[in-house]
Amino acid sequence: MTSRLRWIAGLILLLSLTLAVNAQTPKERFLLTFVPNIQFAPMYVAIEQGYFSDAGYDVALEYLNEPDVIDLVGAGQVHFGVASGEQVIIANANGRPVNVVYNWYQQYPIGLVASVESGITSMNDLKGKKIGVPGRFGASYTGLIALLDSARLTESDVQIVEIGFNAPEAFCTGQVDAAAVYSNNEPLQISTRAKAGDCGDVSDVTVIPVAEAGAFVSNGLIANADFIQTSPDKVQAFVAAFDHGLKDTINNPARAYLLSASSIKDLPLAPDFKARLTKLADEQNVLLASTPPPTRDDITASRAALRETLHKDFDATTLLQFNVLLNTIEMWDADVPGTSNLDAWENMANTLTAMGLLKTKVNLDRIYTNEFVPQPPASHS
Amino acid sequence: MRMPNALHPSSSFPTKPKRTFPLSRIRLYWRFAVPLLTPLAILLAWEWLTSRAVYPAFIIPPPADVARAFIQAVSDGTLPSALWVTLNQVMIGLTLGGLLGLCLGYILGRLPVVESLAAPLIVAFQSTPVVAYAPLLLIWFGSGPTSKIFTCAVIVFFPLLMNTLVGIRQIPASLKDVFRVLRATWWQTLTRLELPSALPVILTGLKTSATLSVIGAVVGEFVSAGDGLGTLVTSARYQYNTPLVYVGIFSMTALALSLYLSVSLLERGLLRWQRAAH
Numbered sequence: 001m002t003s004r005l006r007w008i009a010g011l012i013l014l015l016s017l018t019l020a021v022n023a024q025t026p027k028e029r030f031l032l033t034f035v036p037n038i039q040f041a042p043m044y045v046a047i048e049q050g051y052f053s054d055a056g057y058d059v060a061l062e063y064l065n066e067p068d069v070i071d072l073v074g075a076g077q078v079h080f081g082v083a084s085g086e087q088v089i090i091a092n093a094n095g096r097p098v099n100v101v102y103n104w105y106q107q108y109p110i111g112l113v114a115s116v117e118s119g120i121t122s123m124n125d126l127k128g129k130k131i132g133v134p135g136r137f138g139a140s141y142t143g144l145i146a147l148l149d150s151a152r153l154t155e156s157d158v159q160i161v162e163i164g165f166n167a168p169e170a171f172c173t174g175q176v177d178a179a180a181v182y183s184n185n186e187p188l189q190i191s192t193r194a195k196a197g198d199c200g201d202v203s204d205v206t207v208i209p210v211a212e213a214g215a216f217v218s219n220g221l222i223a224n225a226d227f228i229q230t231s232p233d234k235v236q237a238f239v240a241a242f243d244h245g246l247k248d249t250i251n252n253p254a255r256a257y258l259l260s261a262s263s264i265k266d267l268p269l270a271p272d273f274k275a276r277l278t279k280l281a282d283e284q285n286v287l288l289a290s291t292p293p294p295t296r297d298d299i300t301a302s303r304a305a306l307r308e309t310l311h312k313d314f315d316a317t318t319l320l321q322f323n324v325l326l327n328t329i330e331m332w333d334a335d336v337p338g339t340s341n342l343d344a345w346e347n348m349a350n351t352l353t354a355m356g357l358l359k360t361k362v363n364l365d366r367i368y369t370n371e372f373v374p375q376p377p378a379s380h381s
Numbered sequence: 382m383r384m385p386n387a388l389h390p391s392s393s394f395p396t397k398p399k400r401t402f403p404l405s406r407i408r409l410y411w412r413f414a415v416p417l418l419t420p421l422a423i424l425l426a427w428e429w430l431t432s433r434a435v436y437p438a439f440i441i442p443p444p445a446d447v448a449r450a451f452i453q454a455v456s457d458g459t460l461p462s463a464l465w466v467t468l469n470q471v472m473i474g475l476t477l478g479g480l481l482g483l484c485l486g487y488i489l490g491r492l493p494v495v496e497s498l499a500a501p502l503i504v505a506f507q508s509t510p511v512v513a514y515a516p517l518l519l520i521w522f523g524s525g526p527t528s529k530i531f532t533c534a535v536i537v538f539f540p541l542l543m544n545t546l547v548g549i550r551q552i553p554a555s556l557k558d559v560f561r562v563l564r565a566t567w568w569q570t571l572t573r574l575e576l577p578s579a580l581p582v583i584l585t586g587l588k589t590s591a592t593l594s595v596i597g598a599v600v601g602e603f604v605s606a607g608d609g610l611g612t613l614v615t616s617a618r619y620q621y622n623t624p625l626v627y628v629g630i631f632s633m634t635a636l637a638l639s640l641y642l643s644v645s646l647l648e649r650g651l652l653r654w655q656r657a658a659h
Contacts, residue, residue, distance in 0.1 A: 067618040075440050087619070094621035095439050132524075135612065137619030161524055162607050169520045357620060 027060035028052075028238075031069040031081035034165075036061075036264045038325045039185065040082075041253075042104075042332075044260040046245025055237035061263070066138065067091075070222070074098045079227050080238060084139045085217030086348050086357075093362045097225035100368040102239050103340040104246070105218035107331040110143030111183025111209040113167070113190060115202040118177045123151035123208060132163040132176035139218075140180040143210040146351045147180075150213035172199035183207050184327040192316045216351070217344040218331075220368070228369075239372040243338055250333050251288055251299055253325055254306065255281035268318050276313065277322075280306060296335065303329065338373040442624045447631075450624035459613065464632055467609040470526055470598040471636070474533025478597075479590055482538040483583070486545025487575075496546070507539045511597065515604040529601030529609070536597035537590035544586025548579025581655065584648045591640035595633055610636070 032040055043061065046052055052059045064072070069081040070088070074096030083091075088100055112131070114120035120129060126148065133141045148154060163170040167179040168190050181187065187207045193199040210216065221242060228235050249256035254277040261267050269277075287294055287302060294302070307326055310319055345364045352358035424444060430436070431443040438446065454460035489496040511532055518528040552575060560570050602611025610633050617625035 065618070067621065070621070071439065075437050090619075091621045094623075095437070096621060135615055135619075137616050162612075163524050164516070164519060164604050166516055166519050166604075169516070170524065173520055173523075175523055 482541030490549025
């Protein structure tokens with residue numbers, strides 16, 4: 001055998017081995033939006049704690065734009081993803097067979113952030129103001145319209161400025177008086193910058209949540225409709241694993257933050273902060289293991305205490321992402337996390353219809369299901 | 382009386398001259414037909430693919446759906462308005478970036494010292510993808526058209542700079558010597574030697590820049606929204622209107638192609654002397 005043939009045989013062998021290794025570990029792609037972020041902590045926790053592998057899934061996370069997530073799930077190329085409720089309604093109206101199987105966010109996360117200097121303290125102060133949105137699409141725009149509608153204002157009563165996904169920069173450079181943003185995230189970033197004197201004339205911010213205008217369906221786990229029909233057991237197992245991760249995050253945010261660090265490269269985690277979080281996470285585990293088990297109110301109080309404790313010892317920049325997590329947990333927490341209600345879907349569909357984004361009637365009952373949401377064990381009192 | 386010539390019967394019976402189809406005309410038709418063959422083949426393959434439902438219609442919509450979306454977007458003014466906005470940004474960006482590239486390319490071509498000084502900075506700037514710093518442009522210039530025009534100008538600048546530089550550098554030294562011996566002024570050298578000699582290369586650069594200019598403007602629109610073809614595509618994506626996404630993409634292609642053809646026509650006009658010389 002010539003040396004060239006030996007090389008070729010070696011390459012073929014190497015290729016075969018690579019294919020064999022890959023064939024042994026089929027990955028379940030899970031599509032998230034934008035970039036790795038602490039707001040996806042339940043996913044990271046479920047992966048790190050092995051809940052997905054216990055359910056028979058080897059999950060590979062991918063981050064895409066929301067329409068791409070919906071299209072890939074709708075086309076059946078991927079089984080699961082995350083998308084906002086209003087996108088799911090519009091997508092279904094345009095032929096995408098995707099359903100929400102777990103209503104992750106119980107509150108609509110969009111809010112209007114305004115500087116304290118702008119004089120905007122309520123929806124009624126918005127008239128004539130310059131309001132930034134990423135574009136005339138997506139959850140931020142829909143949330144803004146819902147907010148304006150609740151104040152009996154229309155788009156023509158304000159000046160909408162399309163600023164892309166650059167709200168903090170546009171806000172701090174004075175291009176807008178207010179901006180529609182994820183209220184659990186950007187207001188904290190802007191506030192931290194403002195307090196550090198790094199946000200132009202802004203000294204602090206105020207937030208008007210869209211949730212004040214009513215209940216609107218928000219981000220949830222989506223699955224391909226055909227996959228739900230053909231493999232309900234697999235959907236059930238996936239949702240249960242995610243639910244486990246979500247509940248762990250709600251119950252022990254310090255542990256969730258630590259577990260998320262391997263998935264978020266630039267997550268602030270200085271050694272002293274890490275040591276402190278580890279200690280607090282262990283203490284929280286003791287609380288969770290206590291008898292009788294802590295109630296939901298007890299756990300909510302423990303999160304408030306956690307925030308207060310950390311604020312005494314660490315600066316705002318170190319705590320920024322942890323505070324984002326704590327704020328976001330309040331949007332997930334519920335007696336039965338993951339449950340959808342029809343009113344929230346109807347409110348959203350009505351808003352979309354008024355905006356002209358929903359031109360056909362959609363059967364909302366068939367867009368979501370609570371069938372896979374794990375129910376709490378029945379009490380025996 | 383002139384006798385009919387047996388050997389040349391046509392000369393005695395005047396008939397309508399036989400219509401011939403000259404080879405040159407066939408060649409001309411063929412030349413115009415060939416570029417249409419590829420799009421036609423793609424269209425047929427596309428129609429075949431959608432008729433077989435290989436992919437769902439929301440991934441690859443049938444050509445008829447795209448045609449309907451096109452008619453709708455034209456009739457309700459969405460497409461002309463978006464096209465006009467992008468075209469404006471492209472033309473301003475192309476003019477500014479092109480002129481800057483031309484002037485700087487000329488200076489660098491004439492003064493190698495300046496090239497040594499500026500080259501690292503220019504190459505570093507050019508090798509950074511525009512999308513990476515496009516969000517910064519929003520902070521510097523706001524969300525209006527300026528950021529998009531700047532993105533466009535940046536992207537068209539480099540090809541024209543490089544081609545002008547190469548065009549100026551490739552002028553034979555013997556010709557330069559002739560102008561020097563004849564004591565030609567700077568203006569005479571520029572207009573009678575440098576520009577005519579470098580023009581073919583500069584126009585090639587302009588062709589590249591013209592097509593890239595659409596990318597520049599659209600990148601700006603994708604980053605900071607507003608209006609234009611990039612925004613049309615983004616909005617259509619979030620409305621799950623795939624046929625309209627296709628309309629937006631084809632419009633961008635058509636715009637880039639029109640600009641390329643315009644420069645090609647300009648090239649034909651400006652370089653007529655060169656063809657005549659050959």
